[in-house]
Amino acid sequence: MASNHSFEELHLFAVTLEIPPRAFHGDHYDLPMHIRAIAIDLGAQVVTSRELVTHLVSSGLRMSAAQRRAYKNADAVDHGSGMPAMDLGQ
Numbered sequence: 001m002a003s004n005h006s007f008e009e010l011h012l013f014a015v016t017l018e019i020p021p022r023a024f025h026g027d028h029y030d031l032p033m034h035i036r037a038i039a040i041d042l043g044a045q046v047v048t049s050r051e052l053v054t055h056l057v058s059s060g061l062r063m064s065a066a067q068r069r070a071y072k073n074a075d076a077v078d079h080g081s082g083m084p085a086m087d088l089g090q
Contacts, residue, residue: 017035026067
């Protein structure tokens, strides 16, 4: 699950769906199928992976491969809260 608007919108929707912060991966959340269905019922739009990347890039929310590696490996990231401690182009 991702937002083409803001990380604030994304995190608020995740809270609404009771998605744990550990499911956040820097620019998206991974959703189990049962939560995916609820997200769709609440207004999430299903898009192809290509459309998803296009929306993330155009909104400035897409992490580069280097940023993704840094996010996964950084000690400065609080993965538990889902909020990166460093600036990842947000």
